[in-house]
Amino acid sequence: MAEAPTFGAIEGGGTKFVCGIGSGPDDLETATFPTTTPRETLSRCLAFFQENPRQIEALGIACFGPVDVDPDSASFGSITTTPKEKWSDTSVASVFRDALELPVAFDTDVNGAAIGEGRWGAAQGLNAFAYFTIGTGIGAGLVIAGKPVHGLTHPEIGHIRVPRHPRDSFPGICPFHGDCLEGLASGPAIAVRWDCDPVTLPPDHEAWSFEAHYLAAAVMNVVLTVSPKRVILGGGVMQQTHLFPLIRERLRDQLGGYIARPEFEDGLADFVVPPGLGARAGILGALALAGSAGS
Ligand code: ADP
Ligand code: ZN
Numbered sequence: 400m401a402e403a404p405t406f407g408a409i410e411g412g413g414t415k416f417v418c419g420i421g422s423g424p425d426d427l428e429t430a431t432f433p434t435t436t437p438r439e440t441l442s443r444c445l446a447f448f449q450e451n452p453r454q455i456e457a458l459g460i461a462c463f464g465p466v467d468v469d470p471d472s473a474s475f476g477s478i479t480t481t482p483k484e485k486w487s488d489t490s491v492a493s494v495f496r497d498a499l500e501l502p503v504a505f506d507t508d509v510n511g512a513a514i515g516e517g518r519w520g521a522a523q524g525l526n527a528f529a530y531f532t533i534g535t536g537i538g539a540g541l542v543i544a545g546k547p548v549h550g551l552t553h554p555e556i557g558h559i560r561v562p563r564h565p566r567d568s569f570p571g572i573c574p575f576h577g578d579c580l581e582g583l584a585s586g587p588a589i590a591v592r593w594d595c596d597p598v599t600l601p602p603d604h605e606a607w608s609f610e611a612h613y614l615a616a617a618v619m620n621v622v623l624t625v626s627p628k629r630v631i632l633g634g635g636v637m638q639q640t641h642l643f644p645l646i647r648e649r650l651r652d653q654l655g656g657y658i659a660r661p662e663f664e665d666g667l668a669d670f671v672v673p674p675g676l677g678a679r680a681g682i683l684g685a686l687a688l689a690g691s692a693g694s
Contacts, residue, residue, distance in 0.1 A: 406689035407448050407455040407501075410681035411462035411491065412508065413483050413535055416440050417682045418447040420455060424519050429682055437489045445498055457502040458495050459688030461511020461681060463536075466491075468506055468549050476505040482574050502693030508532070508681060510547035512633065512674070513540030515684030520675030521631050529627040530674070531556070532634035533614065537581040541625055548625075557581040561616040564609045567592075584613040586636050602641045611642055615649035618671060622654070628662060633674040640673070647671050 403422035410417040414434055421427035428451075432443045448455065465481065467474045476492025492505040506514075513522070513530035522528040526545040532538055537557035541548040548554055558579040569592045571578030572585075582588055589597040593606050600606045618630050632646070647667040654663070662670050674680045 404456045404690075405453055406686055407458040407499075408682055408685035408689055409444055409458065409460045409462070409495075410508065410511070410685050411460060412681070413463050416444055418444050419682045419686060420448070420451055420453050421686060423686070424676070424679070424683060427679075427683065427686065434483075434486075436485055441491065441494050445495065448495070448499060455499075455501065455689075457504065457689045457692035458499065459504045459506075459511070459685040459690070459692060460492055460495070461506055461508045461685040461688060462491055463508050464538075465552065465555070466505070466507055468510075468553050476503065504688040504690075504692035506547055506688055507538065507540060507553050508684075509538040509540035510542075510553065511540070511684030511688050512676075512680040513542050513631075513684065514547060514687045515676055515680050515682075516631055516674055517542055518687040519683055520680060521672050522629055523675075525628045527625070527627050528629045528631065529556075529618075529621050529625070530631045530633065530680070531614075531617070533584065533632065533636040534586055534634035537585050537617075537634075539617075539621065541621075541627070543625055543627075556617065556621065557585075559617060559620060561613050561620070564612045566605075567609055580613060580617050584610055584617075584636075586634075589636070597636065597639075602639070607639065607642060607645060610636070610639075611645035611649050614642070615646045615653060618646065618650055619653050622650075622658070629669070630671050631674050632671060633680055637673065643671065643673065 405422050408419040416432045419427050419429040430447050465479045467477050477490040481487050492503045496503040516522045527543050530540045539556035561580050571582030572588050573579045573582030
């Protein structure tokens with residue numbers, strides 16, 4: 400049997416960059432660098448690949464954004480309008496393509512994670528699914544007809560509007576939209592609304608019924624617009640695993656029996672699921688992306 404090719408991977412996040420080399424989940428070696436300035440962070444990542452004795456055939460980068468994913472654009476492979484200080488208009492892909500002289504695939508962090516879940520995780524064998532991350536921000540990657548969705552740019556599901564919980568008067572924290580989904584339901588939004596670290600909120604706190612309300616509404620919108628066969632919910636906030644049954648229950652109520660599918664039986668237990676790759680969804684997604692570089 401031919402040996403699987405070795406690829407490089409970068410998961411670029413707002414707090415840390417993870418670099419990896421391997422052919423899949425079993426032989427992946429990684430290193431993590433804090434996200435400081437673009438120059439310092441990217442040169443550390445570059446050194447990781449230059450100093451590693453394993454030869455890679457291509458590199459996959461799954462990056463926080465908004466990013467330019469249009470291969471015909473002059474700024475393809477760069478971070479564009481991020482509110483993250485010092486990182487707006489930062490070229491990422493070209494730094495590695497020029498220095499390593501390798502094909503580089505570039506996509507959003509959530510599209511990357513979705514591709515990884517499709518290859519090795521909770522969406523294996525499915526050609527249409529969504530991967531949400533609910534963390535410092537909220538984002539979702541969509542795979543439809545077996546491919547990550549790109550359009551004018553890339554979907555920005557974290558910033559959709561969701562109906563307010565009737566008892567929630569919190570104005571929201573999104574610097575662009577105030578009370579969009581991310582403004583109401585990201586980790587920092589929970590922290591500001593309740594004036595505490597979300598980790599410390601007990602499972603019976605009202606915070607989680609607000610959270611389930613917003614996340615179920617977001618999942619409902621995605622179910623009705625793009626018809627995924629499964630929805631994976633990951634990110635730090637979903638470490639609160641008691642949210643899963645709450646979200647499924649609300650989603651079922653909101654759908655009102657309108658879509659009759661076997662996937663919606665069993666209380667949606669196989670429809671709304673945690674990531675199969677856990678915290679490695681991002682880096683393994685970038686690795687899976689590398690396989691499409693140059694194609
Ligand atoms: P990032 O989005 O920065 O890549 P995470 O997905 O870990 O990283 O998200 C971090 C956010 O998730 C923070 O706002 C943090 O408060 C929140 N968070 C992390 N762990 C938990 C937890 N166990 N329960 C609730 N919220 C959490
Ligand atoms: Zn927003």
